[in-house]
Amino acid sequence: MRCPKCGEVHETPTRWCRSCGAEMVPEPEVVRADAPVGVKPFSYLLPAILVTLFCCQPLGIAAIVFAAISMGRSSAGDYVGAQSASNVARLLCLIAVGVGLVWVAVCVAIMLAGIRAGA
Numbered sequence: 001m002r003c004p005k006c007g008e009v010h011e012t013p014t015r016w017c018r019s020c021g022a023e024m025v026p027e028p029e030v031v032r033a034d035a036p037v038g039v040k041p042f043s044y045l046l047p048a049i050l051v052t053l054f055c056c057q058p059l060g061i062a063a064i065v066f067a068a069i070s071m072g073r074s075s076a077g078d079y080v081g082a083q084s085a086s087n088v089a090r091l092l093c094l095i096a097v098g099v100g101l102v103w104v105a106v107c108v109a110i111m112l113a114g115i116r117a118g119a
Contacts, residue, residue, distance in 0.1 A: 043070040044089040051093050055100025063092035
């Protein structure tokens with residue numbers, strides 16, 4: 001702490017200056033301008049688990065990994081890194097849903113073709 005009257009620097013926090021006896025005023029905390037205000041991004045863990053179970057396991061597992069990375073970075077205060085991992089998890093979830101829908105359409109087409117061939 002620095003004394004506002006005489007300018008002496010004190011290593012330990014104290015209420016009164018040891019040199020001149022003036023009341024010490026705590027220095028304001030400096031906040032970086034580029035630091036986010038604490039907005040935690042959505043991790044997409046639940047959608048990643050659901051697409052792993054119901055759509056496409058390889059893409060779903062990768063989405064779970066990136067969702068976990070997002071949660072870890074978010075709890076460490078790295079909100080930019082957490083948002084980046086969250087975006088990758090979201091993209092993998094969307095691709096897995098698309099692959100799952102295509103797979104269901106192909107299976108239905110094969111079953112319909114088999115039904116028509118048997119009739």
